[in-house]
Amino acid sequence: MHELALARSLTEMVDEYAAKRGVTQIKQVNIRLGTLSGMTRALHFCFGSASKGTSCEGALLNIIEIPITLYCRHCNDVKHPSGRYNFRCPDCGMPTPDLVTGRETELVSIELYGTNCLASEPSYTNY
16 A cells, blocks of 8 residues: 555654654644545545554644646746646646646645644744
8 A cells, every 4th residue: 555655654754753853742744645645535535544553643744735826838937727637728728738736745834843842832943
């Protein structure tokens, strides 16, 4: 299952980052995930089991889904296609194979709670 491998990789990366800073518990993990990945729902499902025994256990996974945008060479502009698998410009109808957004997988930020931090004062860190 590809989603489980991605969830494990994500928790390992976050866990390693937290360990280097002496943090024992993660409050929230924020990622950007492109629509074309098709993994949003499955990643939410796998995150809980992948995070067991790590600093991410019990953390909230927040996924910001990035829509598909294409660059139309004919219109010389970035466009939003009319459908998920429609790679034609919605205005001129020309094929638009130049994908701009929609395939991202990016760890945006981690909300940390550490031994030196009060639970009511989260520490936001970009990674």
